Structure formats: C-alpha cells, structure tokens
Amino acid sequence: MKIAILGARGMLGRDLGDICRAAGHETVEYDLPGLDLTDPPWVFRTIPKCDWVVNCAAYTDVDGAQSHRGEAFAVNCDGARNVARACARKRIRLLHISTDYVFNGYRSTPYSENDEPDPINIYGASKLAGEKAVKGEGGRYAIVRTQALFGRHGHNFVKAVIRLLQQKDSVGVVVDQVTCPTYTRHLAEAIEGLLQLDVTGVVHVSAEGECSWYRFAREIASCVRPAVEIKPITSVDLGRPAPRPPYAVLDKKRFTLLTGRKMPHWQQGLHEYLREEGLLPGERAAGDENR
Numbered sequence: 001m002k003i004a005i006l007g008a009r010g011m012l013g014r015d016l017g018d019i020c021r022a023a024g025h026e027t028v029e030y031d032l033p034g035l036d037l038t039d040p041p042w043v044f045r046t047i048p049k050c051d052w053v054v055n056c057a058a059y060t061d062v063d064g065a066q067s068h069r070g071e072a073f074a075v076n077c078d079g080a081r082n083v084a085r086a087c088a089r090k091r092i093r094l095l096h097i098s099t100d101y102v103f104n105g106y107r108s109t110p111y112s113e114n115d116e117p118d119p120i121n122i123y124g125a126s127k128l129a130g131e132k133a134v135k136g137e138g139g140r141y142a143i144v145r146t147q148a149l150f151g152r153h154g155h156n157f158v159k160a161v162i163r164l165l166q167q168k169d170s171v172g173v174v175v176d177q178v179t180c181p182t183y184t185r186h187l188a189e190a191i192e193g194l195l196q197l198d199v200t201g202v203v204h205v206s207a208e209g210e211c212s213w214y215r216f217a218r219e220i221a222s223c224v225r226p227a228v229e230i231k232p233i234t235s236v237d238l239g240r241p242a243p244r245p246p247y248a249v250l251d252k253k254r255f256t257l258l259t260g261r262k263m264p265h266w267q268q269g270l271h272e273y274l275r276e277e278g279l280l281p282g283e284r285a286a287g288d289e290n291r
C-alpha cells in the first residue's frame, strides 16, 4: 500500500514510517515546515493519491494548550478538518490519531469507544473537536485513540525520569493519575495492522495493563538506577497548568476483536524501549554495533 504520514517527524510518526516501510509499504512523509495542516489549500494540494493518510500531526503540549487555546484548536481541530476534507474529496481513507484525554477520567473502569467523552483540559477539548471534524467530512475514516506514549524519537516521560534519576537522590512522581504507558513502536505495529484490515470507526489502542505514573517511574528506576528513591506525590503537589484525567485507561476489546490479538503489556514496552536505547545495564543501543 502507499501510505501518506502527516507529522512524520514526530515521536509516533517516525516509528510508523519505519514500521510501514519494514512491512513493505511505500510511504510519503510530511511535517512542518513542508506541510502546515492549518493551511487548507496547502493540505489539499499536498496530499497525494494513496491508499491511506495517517494523521499523526498535532499540537501536543498539554500544559501549553491551556494558555494557547487558539494554536491547539488550529492544529488539532481545524487542521484535522482540513486533512479529512482533502481525503474525503480525493476518496482516500484517513486514519486519525486521538487521545485518552477526551475522557474526564472520573471513573474507575476502562473507557470503551462508546463511552461519552468529556475532556477536562484544552488539549483534550481540541482533540475531541478534531474527532468530530473528521467524522463530519463524510469521508471514510478510522480514529485511533491512544495514550501515554514513549518512543525513541521524541521527548517523553521515560527520558525525563532517567534524566532526573541521574541528577537526584529522590524523585517525586504523581500517584493519582492512572494510565497505560504505550511504546510507540508497539502502537505503530498495531496501526499498520489496522490499515491492512481496512478498519473504520473509533478504536482504542494502548498497552495492556495499567499503572500510575509513580508505579511507571519505579519500574524505570528499578531497571536503570535502583538506588534512587521514587516518592509518591499528588497532582496538586505537582501543580501543572492542565488538569489530567485521574483514571484514563482505554478498553481495548474492540482492538482485540478486530485483530485477534492483545497489545503488549506496558512493562514489556518499557523493557524493549530501554533495551533498544541501550539503557539496560550491560546492553548497547540498537544500531550501535558499528559505532
């Protein structure tokens, strides 16, 4: 298949390009400054004839969105609409990436695709508006909601914790937000599988299992620097500008029904990521053999 990837230089976009090419697909890849999703004629002109467009491009600064509402909506809502409109007119299938932050997280059971979204921050509201814009253009679409991504090609929680582990004897991490930390390579493999299956509608895709960010940080520390103490703190202690859903766990039953498989567990994702980055004691990064 020929697959156009938007946001191809982002954390997920990079892994998706690699996985799609390894699976034998042709990819065409776009990102800023070569393509700005907020410019409708530019988007229309640029999107090539292909089998699928996968939109990984987004305004992803969750705290920044609280004070830059216009920018977040311009990319996550208007940009998504521009892409969906171009795909609908050109009769190209669109797979759009969305987020668990469309839910408020006030429940204690996983959220299915049929549960009512109710975002509690601007980023989540802009992504929900983007989902509605994609659905409203009348083209053939799939929306993959995912969460808590970490990957080799971007800033993420694992890298941030490892940096703190190297600088401090004790690190405070929030215990009152529960999620499913998801390795972007595993997500990219799942997305490639969904493209092959010609999926439509909303699908939740994230790692199996669930944990607080505190538990996740403890696992990272135990692999990388066990001597450092990880202390539980609350979201109020941390005082970030954007409120986060306390329990944002996605129910993956539809994904399993569609694909006949489960996503790897978050611990497996973390260990594979650390191994590939050469961060497990005694192991070198993938691709380091010749350096």
Ligand SMILES: NC(=O)c1ccc[n+]([C@@H]2O[C@H](COP(=O)([O-])OP(=O)(O)OC[C@H]3O[C@@H](n4cnc5c(N)ncnc54)[C@H](OP(=O)(O)O)[C@@H]3O)[C@@H](O)[C@H]2O)c1
Pocket: 006, 007, 008, 009, 010, 011, 012, 013, 031, 032, 035, 036, 037, 038, 055, 056, 057, 058, 059, 060, 075, 079, 097, 098, 099, 100, 127, 146, 147, 148, 149, 150, 154
């Ligand atoms: N990261 C997470 O934990 C997480 C969780 C749930 C869902 N998601 C969703 O997953 C998708 C991928 O996330 P990610 O973490 O891979 O994001 P990312 O690393 O921030 O990548 C997003 C890419 O989109 C580009 N972009 C931003 N504005 C654009 C515009 N106007 N036109 C074209 N490209 C633009 C960015 O370019 P610049 O870097 O130059 O701005 C960047 O290369 C997004 O839809 C995100 O909402 C992410």
